[in-house]
Amino acid sequence: MHFLHHLCLVILDIMQPEKFSRYEIIRELGRGGMATVYLAYDPLFEREVALKLLKRELLDDPQVRERFERETKIIAKLEHPAIVPVHDVGKDNDQMFYVMRYMTGGSLSDRMSNHLSLEESVRIIQRIASALDYAHARGVIHRDLKPGNILFDDDGNAFISDFGIAKLASGQTRLTSSGIIGTPSYMSPEQAVGENVDGRSDIYSLGIILFEMLSGKLPYEATTPLAMVIKHTNEPIPHILDINPNLPAGIEDILEKAMAKNRTLRYATASAMVADLVKLLPENNPPTTEYTVPVRRRVSTQASTVAVADDEHKVTLRPWLVGSLLLMVIVLALAGWQWLTARSVPPPLPTLTLTVAVTQPVIAPSASIPQEATSPTHTAEPSPTVAPTFTSTPVLGVGGADKIALVTNKDIWVMDVNGSNLLQVTNSDQPKFDVQWLPGGKEILYGEGKCIKTVNIETFEIRNLTCLEAANFTGFRISPDARRVALTVQRRVIVIPFDQEALARAKNPFELQTLPEACLDYTGVTAKFALWSADGRKLAVLHQDIRGQTFADMVRVLDISRCKSADPLALDEFPNRNFVPDGYQTYPVIPAYDWDGRDLFLLNTFVRNGGYGDLYLYNTSTGEARLLNPVENTCCYRDARFSPDGTHIVFAFQDFRQGAQSETLLYYIPVDQIGTGARFRPIKLPPLFFPNVREVIMPVLRPAQ
Template identity: 40%
Template structure:
């Protein structure tokens, strides 16, 4: 269709051809009316003659146009001129993941696991979003993942996606998909379902972190047969630096039987996030008194064996190679191997944050803080372990067991020489090897706190996304794990249900979820909705929002208080009003007595001024001023008392306590570091808060009167510049 270049289709002038697919050509075009470039997908003319293909194309356009997700290309228009059928999409001016993989292969540098997780988590959440709306892609591959100018992945070309409904549509006599990324059931000619997409995501992840696809051959048919019949080459045999926790995600995603895979793309994305929070087994290094067994010499330039991998790496055009990522990953993986991974209902927990502090950005920006000498390995390196590591591959039908049991007679797949470094010790392994704890293993510096129990929610600023991620841990820092990315300002309900601010990944409004992150759903409609808080009966949620679009004379958004009367479903919230005046305020919290506390000024009288914390009943009556400093923030209540933070009263962020009717203000902390975001313990005996008084962000606790202030654990990362908008929450069953 080269003759289309320079011509105009409807209101789009064709500029150049971008690519050619099995059912359409894709062109770059210019839309003069909106002064923008678009991508136009034009159906091949020979297909337009067949009624079933035309109908298929129309269904695709209609279905994809309904998708609204930041990581899915947006369909703008669909039409035809004569027998020329086309679909218009937003134009993504960036490379494909295929191009990035090709460049990294040339450089001998696969994706760092954290960067691969960032990309695959975004794509996985996009796929999960489409699946929940009845659409299956069936041709996921690196060529269908593009990057925006900001490096964000966008899933393109739902070229063979269809609505999964009562009537099943198939391509007569054809196998849909690309052989290298095709699931076994698709290779057998079966239609496949959402789990076929999960298999394809697993192949993409495998290629990103190892630098090669799991199955390759001279012909497409031979590749398909390998997917169906051959055991999976273990990723860590291809790339030994890969954390075992990431390998387990790949193994499960690439199970031959769809029932053994993750059942949703969202589940896989969450598992991948957790794998990077706490890798289960450290990198095997060459430091030990035993004799190392090393694979071919030509691999030595790729993987150093006795020192930390070099931090300086060449950056690719749009998807950075994470300078220092090798150092950070090594430290994180080794520390993760020191602790057994506790089980949870949906994700692998993290080790105590006191140890995870090595993964904070400060450690990344200071590589010299990480020792360059080899670090002792944690797992037992016995003869049997070495033999299994060299010869094991995945069984044809793996089970749900986290560590796959490999067949003993499977040859080691090694189409190209790859580095493997294994330490051998002549000892007899137990039946089920368990990593022993070396004498020099660091232990948490803070012992369990007597009298403290329950769970704590907190957030960490993610340098990659520029947003906050939600974490959960036991109050002593144990069983710490990432609960959900791009989620902030959480609060527990009395039964453990969580309300929070969804801040990306298709969740751009307030969300409610179970304590394990499951059954997540939106309850409001506006991305401007923030800082939710449960009513005492757990039925309603109060929050602030700038959804009105109004601005003050300085041009800043005006924030109002809203009440969502039924937090079990998504609906419009009502504005909190005093008579006919819509209350202006932020940081609302529902107090135990049923009133709503918030930070604001006395605007409803037309006077302004008198700024501080106020309390009001939800019907707009009984308004009263509790405190009188404009930066009194982050209020939390227990009984007839409140705690809050302020940086104006004493020139530094400190924590204060007052009674809930105004007055009786007492300063509880006094330290040059930041003390903020206080929350009561469920029994009212303690107050937890965040502090930098030891030089990094950590969770601290004190008695309700401010005495016995002590650190519980370091946070696994930093807070952002807008940390005062965050919230921590403490709950116990």
């Protein structure tokens, strides 16, 4: 019976499924002793992924299953630019799986079929070493580092894959076809004999890889895995200069240290090995690493400008972008704008009536409201009588706002609410999160990596507010009175005083949650983000919850006014049985939401391009919801935000009808015109100002100064 059971498991592993969980199988990429890897399509995020199914026989032991679930979740939290990200971990129909980014640039094994120069080899090793040190500092050891597990993207950047999986499965006696955990050709002596290993075992493997890259062959060759293990354990390291005499003499000392039989004699860190390697390179040819944050260049307000639409509408741009935008303008002019005139006008929505609590003086519509943003009588072909006029003078407040900050190409730009006076204020070329204006309107706060930073829009000075080690940082939201801050970190919400000195001293989330002045450490949900109410007494927390057989995004409104004296009181949670957005049952994701601070929420569903969908308004006081879709009653929207006085909304839009040809457009429109049949005109920006249709642009409005 045991034989038949094992045979059934083998047959199930060999059969290629058409679909696994939500993933649609395209083809098999490869299989090994532990798992089979498929190229698959993820319809939720509209992307191709690498789906790895662990062999059923490995997980027949309940203890191994439990260990796999626990430790793969730890691995999934590894966030480093040179580690292949794990998108998903779980089980379906009793089979364990994890999902990784699909790497299209092949493996190091493929590249080693051609000659690799010393410079190229060091560049690859440098990037991999940084990832190893990052993982080792978090207690994660690879144990199966080899050229086949070093993958590349289209730009030639190296990534480590399969982090720690060999160790996770070590509860089984037979893990690979050889019966040995890991790959004997790249295995450290201590791992080969079954001793406990640490990060220095990976450094030994890295030394083997470097030897192979520079010589074109492995240091040891054998006909059986056991014979290979014996050679790693007992035989001296071959002299690489005998194989490739063109290498610098110092390379042998580096390999001797990296591949020392006694691990106490090896490099303590992979970066220390790289430091010695770099010394061997010509002084004028150092390696470059694609993921290293470059030294920030000051963004000059005197930079070249490009005229858009007319001579008065100018933007401050990077020099490389100038040529690109001019070329785009020419191409678009040649192609024509006929598609604009081809749009049909659907039946108007019923008039939407909102009760708006105005907290700031409202500027009357006659006070130079820009026609670009708000004209409800837009036609496809602008006539001379309504041609836009742009001016370099600041725009008076519209909707209580005078400027917009947003993200494009991973950097922050600011502009007037009609799109004029464009200015780039960062150039780190790193992803941003939680962009917001600080009180006073001179600084923008934003998240970048594990740090919260501010940038002054006049001096361009950037400073770190806080950096937290080993943190899954997703939100940093300052209260309306600027006295407290709600941090969403490590999937919890921590509310503490907005004390910049205390924040600068903190090194990890634990130091924040244990501050004597901490008001809240909310772990009741798997938190992703939090927004404040206008009075600072409530939080609206975007979180994940289990709904049926899957995770679902939800928003929970909490009363935190009693702070430490009592647990937060849940006042509302949505979507709920009275409000289920269209498509939410299939893709239960809320990519973006906003709160007017009182009763009204804006949120969009997931339809396309990583988070664009239908736009809804939800009223917590009545429990009623309304589909908005203000642009010709069609999808798709993202990042809708209320204006400071609640009379307008700003949002990003991609016309679903245009399919893959749709561009990202920015709108700023009056709320009372939604549902009246009015047609709105997007803010006028340079052509293809948003080149990445999947980027989260996060427009935020500055209260009029």
